[in-house]
Amino acid sequence: MLTQPTSTPGSLQRHPNSDTLAIGGDWTLQHYAALRREVEQARRQGSDADCIELDAIGELDTAGAGLLVELLGTARIASLPEWAPQLPPERQALLQTVAAALDQPRAKQEPEPNGLADVLAHIGRSVAGVWNQQRTLLGFIGLTLQTLFTVILNPRRWRITALVAHIEQTGLDAVPIVALLTFLVGAVVAFLGATVLADFGATIYTVNLVAFSFLREFGVLLAAILLAGRTASAFAAQIGAMKANEEIDAIRAIGLSPVELLVLPRVLAMLITLPILTFIGMLSGIVGGLVVCSLALDISPAMFFTILQRDISINHFLVGLGKAPVFAFLIAVIGCLEGFKASGSAQSVGEHTTSSVVQSIFMVILLDAIAALFFMGMGW
Structure with missing residues (x-):
């Protein structure tokens, strides 16, 4: 019957007549608890001996090396x-590897959660994301303009078939919804104007309100928002x-x-169709206001067009169309x-399609507000 060899626990011995520390025995996980006590005791007594003897070391594993x-x-x-x-090279390598691992800086302890700090960090990440998004947009605008100027000088590279197809998709197919929506909004604006102006006995100025608002703002703004939701999403989904x-x-x-x-x-199809x-x-918004004025305010169509011709200048139309x-x-x-x-997944295509609609509407309203302030300051 074979007998398992006995394991000698590691030991630390300091020679009485010399500053020498002799280390021997087995430094393994089996004797870890006893070795831990000896090491702590030796450290309390001072382990900075001038001479260290490792000749008597038996077995050695990572626990003992540590x-x-x-x-x-x-x-x-x-x-x-x-x-x-x-000391054998493999034991030297083990000790040096463990020393290098223990010498590495420990990971910083995670700070305790702070609600205000988390909110501010989220705001910072959002602002940085918007800034990077705008930089990317400006770069893409520059690339598009560069390609446009290159192609426009070479008529053989014009893609007339694709242009006509996109004009039909973005313009002709959108005429009914744009006309209907602006007609209804024109009627609503006329109703509201008549309700407010009736208190001052100035219902006749409802004509000016409808014409002014649709020529300068509502005509281009409603058409742009409809195309942002209808066409920008289609472009993003198709290319995605x-x-x-x-x-x-x-x-x-x-x-x-x-x-x-x-x-x-x-891009060229949108440049052609949105002004149309x-x-x-x-026209649809003004017609909607005309219907309300004729039915509810006893303003005849002849009087309506007379007021338009007399009080509304052409620059309001040019301002709206120029945007x-x-x-x-x-x-x-x-x-x-x-x-x-967009990446290769359907989820990414959906997310970027939604993002295109949100960004388009946001940019349209932002630029419209800036243009309104500019034109008001210029007196146009």
């Missing part, structure tokens, strides 16, 4: 080959689906530019950019 590193210090272990060359199917990579692989092939026809829809929205190309360009660029930013 105790030795704690006793002797990482600096002394680093110079182990100089003062203990007789093409990216998910790796069609954009295929376009690049055959030497074509995705911006020239996919973005420019959509804006004009239709202006349409700017809005159209931004809506188309944002929709296309969000499509390119």
Whole structure:
């Protein structure tokens, strides 16, 4: 019957007549508790001996190596080959590896959660995200304009078929909803104006209110918001689906530019259709106000058009129509950019489609407010 060899616990012995510390026995996990007590006792008595003897060490594992590193210090272990060359190389490597691991800085303790700090950090991340988003948008606008100026000088690269198809999709198909919505909003504005102005006996100025509001603001704003929700989302979904199917990579692989092939026809189509829809929205809104004035305020159509011709100048129409190309360009660029930013998953396509609508509407309203302040300051 075979007998298992006995294990001798590790020991620390200091020679009485010399400043020498002799380390022997087995430094293993089996004797960890007893070795821990000896190491702590030796540290309390002072373990900075001038001479360390490691010749009598038996078995050694990582638990024992950790105790030795704690006793002797990482600096002394680093110079182990100089003062203990007789120690086998594998044990020297084990001690130095454990010393290097213990010498690394410990991870900082996670701070306790702070509600205010978390809110401020979230606000900071959101602001940084918006800033990066706007930088990306400006870069994409520059790339689109560069490609546009390059293509416009080379008529053979014009894509008339794609342009006509997008004009039909973004403009012709949107005429009914734009006309209906602006007609109803014009009627509502006329009702509200008549209700407020009746208290002052000035219901006749409802004509001025409807014409002024639709020529300058509501015509272009409602058409732009409708196209932001209808067309920008379609652009983002179309390009996002093409990216998910790796069609954009295929376009690049055959030497074509995705911006020239996919973005420019959509941008040019929006630049053509939004001014037309804006004009239709202006007319529909004024007609809605005309219907209310004729039925509820006893203002005949002849009187309505007479007041329009007498009191409303052409510059209001030009101001409203002049904002349409700017809005159209931004809506188309944002929709296309969000499509390119989508990844290969359906969730990403949906998220960027939603983001395109939100960004487009936000930018349209922001620029409209800035333009209103500018034109008011200029007296236009």
